[in-house]
Amino acid sequence: MNTEVLGAPSTGAAPGGTDPSRAAPLLELRHMSKHFGAVQALSEVNLEVHAGKVTALVGDNGAGKSVTLKTIAGIHPPDSGQIYWEGRPVHIRSPRDSAGLGIETVYQDLALCNNLDIVQNMFLGREVTRRFLLDENAMESAAVETLASLNVTTVRSVRQAVASLSGGQRQAVAVAKAVMWNSKLVIMDEPTAALGVAQTAMVLNLTRRLAERGLAVIFVSHNFNDVFAVCDQIAVLYLGRMVASIPAAHLDRQMVVDLVTTGTTTRPVPTLAQGQGA
Ligand SMILES: Nc1ncnc2c1ncn2[C@@H]1O[C@H](COP(=O)(O)OP(=O)(O)OP(=O)(O)O)[C@@H](O)[C@H]1O
Ligand SMILES: [Mg+2]
Numbered sequence: 513m514n515t516e517v518l519g520a521p522s523t524g525a526a527p528g529g530t531d532p533s534r535a536a537p538l539l540e541l542r543h544m545s546k547h548f549g550a551v552q553a554l555s556e557v558n559l560e561v562h563a564g565k566v567t568a569l570v571g572d573n574g575a576g577k578s579v580t581l582k583t584i585a586g587i588h589p590p591d592s593g594q595i596y597w598e599g600r601p602v603h604i605r606s607p608r609d610s611a612g613l614g615i616e617t618v619y620q621d622l623a624l625c626n627n628l629d630i631v632q633n634m635f636l637g638r639e640v641t642r643r644f645l646l647d648e649n650a651m652e653s654a655a656v657e658t659l660a661s662l663n664v665t666t667v668r669s670v671r672q673a674v675a676s677l678s679g680g681q682r683q684a685v686a687v688a689k690a691v692m693w694n695s696k697l698v699i700m701d702e703p704t705a706a707l708g709v710a711q712t713a714m715v716l717n718l719t720r721r722l723a724e725r726g727l728a729v730i731f732v733s734h735n736f737n738d739v740f741a742v743c744d745q746i747a748v749l750y751l752g753r754m755v756a757s758i759p760a761a762h763l764d765r766q767m768v769v770d771l772v773t774t775g776t777t778t779r780p781v782p783t784l785a786q787g788q789g790a
Contacts, residue, residue, distance in 0.1 A: 544593030553579040566729040571749035586610040614696035618686040626675040680711025750775035
């Protein structure tokens with residue numbers, strides 16, 4: 513693997529030493545392939561995801577972004593290839609396996625139950641009890657504290673039903689849930705696709721805050737403004753192949769457009785991971 517590209521620092525820090533991006537990746541996919549009938553959805557995909565960094569996963573429709581996420585989330589087992597977690601080979605066969613490792617996937621609408629309030633959503637399936645009764649006060653304080661620690665200030669009350677929240681607020685609650693349960697990797701699948709300007713800014717802010725807390729984030733988006741606003745590393749899928757994984761600081765928008773639409777760019781990139789960057 514081309515470590516100069518796949519593990520390159522985005523901050524301009526010297527190689528090696530204490531630069532966290534030189535540490536072992538939290539998650540690594542090696543040579544992941546997956547087909548559906550005649551469709552080769554993923555071909556020998558490599559990806560490194562580091563703690564404390566936001567990694568964008570971009571690509572055109574059908575490039576393989578969702579299939580990649582689903583292999584990490586344990587929904588689609590790969591045909592071949594290996595996933596490494598904290599440097600150790602793991603088999604993620606179900607969403608339960610992935611949650612057990614500390615991986616949380618935040619979907620735009622699917623992650624929360626509309627009819628429940630914020631506290632109930634954040635503790636769903638993990639309710640705190642005291643003498644066989646739900647400890648509502650403890651759960652409410654934990655929910656309030658977590659939202660406050662993320663500077664989520666636009667939610668009026670944690671006893672509001674999620675149905676009454678805006679898209680951005682829902683996204684914030686889903687992210688707060690991931691933080692509260694000590695996730696190590698948060699996967700955000702098109703988190704800003706349906707959001708307005710202010711809500712998008714809030715979600716982008718929250719995404720950065722997750723990285724600052726030392727979590728790894730995978731950020732799937734078609735919006736290159738968002739990608740450049742929050743991502744440290746940009747990984748590009750083209751027809752199921754990983755054609756580049758490069759620090760965002762080494763790319764401009766046109767290069768990303770070129771990579772997404774043609775699988776290559778004619779502009780000079782410090783070191784381009786062509787194909788699998790082997
Ligand atoms: N369950 C499935 N059964 C059959 N083919 C599938 C399945 N899921 C994905 N594919 C195929 O795999 C390829 C990659 O799809 P994927 O959903 O990962 O694309 P994507 O990059 O997420 O695109 P988009 O930006 O449109 O969401 C496509 O050709 C798609 O048709
Ligand atoms: Mg998709």
